[in-house]
Amino acid sequence: QVQLVESGGDLVKPGGSLRLSCAASGFTFSDFYMSWIRQTPGKGLEWVSYISSSGSTIYYADSVKGRFTISRDNAKNSLYLQMSSLRAEDTAVYYCARGYKFAFAWGQGTLVTVSS
Amino acid sequence: QSVLTQPPSVFGAPGQSVTISCTGSSSNIGAGYDVHWYQQFPGTAPKLLIHGNSNRPSGVPDRFSGSKSGTSASLAITGLQAEDEADYYCQSYDMSLYGAVFGGGTKVTVL
Numbered sequence: 001q002v003q004l005v006e007s008g009g010d011l012v013k014p015g016g017s018l019r020l021s022c023a024a025s026g027f028t029f030s031d032f033y034m035s036w037i038r039q040t041p042g043k044g045l046e047w048v049s050y051i052s053s054s055g056s057t058i059y060y061a062d063s064v065k066g067r068f069t070i071s072r073d074n075a076k077n078s079l080y081l082q083m084s085s086l087r088a089e090d091t092a093v094y095y096c097a098r099g100y101k102f103a104f105a106w107g108q109g110t111l112v113t114v115s116s
Numbered sequence: 117q118s119v120l121t122q123p124p125s126v127f128g129a130p131g132q133s134v135t136i137s138c139t140g141s142s143s144n145i146g147a148g149y150d151v152h153w154y155q156q157f158p159g160t161a162p163k164l165l166i167h168g169n170s171n172r173p174s175g176v177p178d179r180f181s182g183s184k185s186g187t188s189a190s191l192a193i194t195g196l197q198a199e200d201e202a203d204y205y206c207q208s209y210d211m212s213l214y215g216a217v218f219g220g221g222t223k224v225t226v227l
Contacts, residue, residue, distance in 0.1 A: 044118055045162070045205060047216035061215055095161055101216075102152040102207060104173070106161040 002026045002105040004096045009110030016086050016114070022079040022096030022107055030074040033057075033100040036081045038092035039109070046092075049081065050100040059100070064090075086114045119144065120206050120219035128196045129227045136222045138189045138206035144217060146187035149209040153182055153191045156203045156221075165204070166191060193224070201226045 008020040020036070035050040049070040050059045058070055069082040079096055091114045097103035121139040128134040138151060145151055151169050154162035164173055166182035169189065179200075181192045189208075193200055206219040 039162075044220050045207075045218040047218070059215065062213075101150070101209070102164065102167045103154070103162070104164055104167070106163065109161055 002098060004098065004105060004107035006094065006096045006107045006110040009094065009112045011113045011115065012086055013116050014087060014114055017082070017084040018086065018112060020081040020083065020094055020096075020110060020112070024077045024079065024096075024098070027098070029072075029077040032098050034072060034079045035097045035100055035103060036070060036079075037095045037097050037103060037106075038090075038112075039095065040092040043089075048094070051079070052100075083112070086112075088114050090114050118220040119210055119213065119217035120208060122204075122206060122219035122222045124220070125223045125225065127225045127227055128193075130196055130198060132196050133192060133194045134196060134224060135193075136191045136204055136206075136224070138191070138208075138219050140187050140189075140208060140210075140217075142187060143212040144187075144208045144210040145184065145189055147211055149211070151182065151184050151189035152207045153180075154205045154207065156205065162205060196224075196226055198226050200224060 003025045005023045036048040039045050051070045067085045071080045093109040095109045096107040098105045126134050153166040155165045156162040169184040170182045179195050203221045205221045210217045
C-alpha cells in the first residue's frame with residue numbers, strides 16, 4: 001500500500017531555514033506528481049507546492065514563492081521541501097501527498113514551528 | 117476565509133442522512149474544475165474520500181457520495197454512523213489563483 005513518511009519538522013527562529021523530507025513506498029514513485037500541503041488551525045489547508053514526476057514542472061503557492069524549493073530524488077523515492085526565510089505564518093503541519101490535482105494519499109505530517 | 121465555502125458544522129442522528137455543501141465561484145467549481153473531498157479525524161492526516169466530483173477510491177463505503185452542479189458541490193452521507201464523526205474538506209482548482217483551493221472544513225457530529 002502507498003506509504004508516505006515525512007521528517008524534518010522542528011522549531012526554528014524567524015528568518016531561519018529547514019528542510020523537510022518525505023520517504024515514499026508502495027508505488028512507483030517516479031511515475032507520479034508529488035505535493036506538499038500544509039495545515040494550520042487558523043488558515044486551514046493550503047496547497048504549498050507540487051512537482052512533476054520528472055521534476056520539470058513545479059508549482060508554488062504565492063505565499064511561499066521565492067522562499068521554498070521543492071525537489072525530488074527518484075532514485076531514493078524521496079521528496080523534499082527546502083524552506084528558507086521562514087515566517088511565523090509558516091507554522092503548520094506539513095504533509096507530503098501523492099498527486100497534484102487531488103491528494104490521493106497523505107503522509108502523517110511533520111510539524112514546523114516558527115517562533116523566537 | 118477560504119475560497120470555497122463550507123458550513124462549519126453539520127449534525128445528524130445515527131442512520132440519518134446529512135449533506136455538506138461546498139460553494140465556489142465562476143473561477144473554480146463554476147469553471148468546470150473537479151471537486152474532491154477529504155475526511156479527517158482529530159490528530160490524523162486527511163484521507164481522500166471522493167475524487168472527480170463523485171468517484172470513491174477503493175475502500176470508501178458507498179454511504180458517501182459526491183455531486184456537483186453549477187458553482188457548488190455536495191457530499192452526502194447516508195446511514196450516518198458514529199465513526200463518520202470527523203472533519204470534511206472540499207477541494208478544487210481556481211484558475212484566477214492558478215492553484216488548488218480548499219474549503220474551510222465542516223465538522224460532522226453524530227448525535
